[in-house]
Amino acid sequence: MSVTLAPLPYAEDALEPIISAETIRYHYGKHHQGYVNKLNALIEGSEFDEMTLPEIVAQSDGTIFNNAAQAWNHEFYWNCMTPDPIPPSSKMQALIERDFGSFDAFKETFLSKASTLFGSGWCWLELDTTEQMIITQRSNADTPIAHRHKALLCCDVWEHAYYIDYRNERARYLERWFETIDWRFVASNIIEYYHDLTEPCKENSELCDYIDKLQEENEVRT
Ligand code: MN
Secondary structure, three states: OOOOOOOOOOOOOOOOOOOOHHHHHHHHHHHHHHHHHHHHHHHOOOHHHHOOHHHHHHHOOHHHHHHHHHHHHHHHHHHHEOOOOOOOOHHHHHHHHHHHOOHHHHHHHHHHHHHHOOOOEEEEEEEOOOOOEEEEEEEOOOOHHHHOOEEEEEEEOOHHHOHHHHOOOHHHHHHHHHOOEOHHHHHHHHHHHHHHOOOOOOOOOOOHHHHHHHHHHHHHHO
């Protein structure tokens, strides 16, 4: 079994003018494909050969981890963006307000953390082990999976994600990137977290109160 490069969820020019087709051609076709190829060469004939990509990420370290996590992070990143963005649903909005005070405060914190991450890495919105949403700066290939957190949203801040379109201006890329967020995908990850629980709904889990409504709203919006 080998890891495959998932197809892009939209055409390579679909995010223009925010993300150009040229950026996607390099970022998806060269960088993402490169991580997948390297990973497959590394795991051939090893104990990782029969595992799914998230299992490899959770159980590996070193070079295998770096390539596996980058392969997974990129697939997730493509899904975080959409050519047809709509604002977060009312329940999604309510969850953001619960954890960040307001949508504007969330946006400000996310963009500021993404812009100040030193060097290469990813800015994440993730659900921690207490079911709170947190924003994290993760360097290089680091990913919520390695911390047993549920990934909800990410932005790639490696230079290869924006250099063709924005040169050295990461903050300008981030402002525009924010407009492409697929909030249905963010909500679907929270719903997936709930469905993956072995014991549905922890006692007194506040998050559980959000799930049904979140799912209902997402179905209407797809
Ligand atoms: Mn990248």
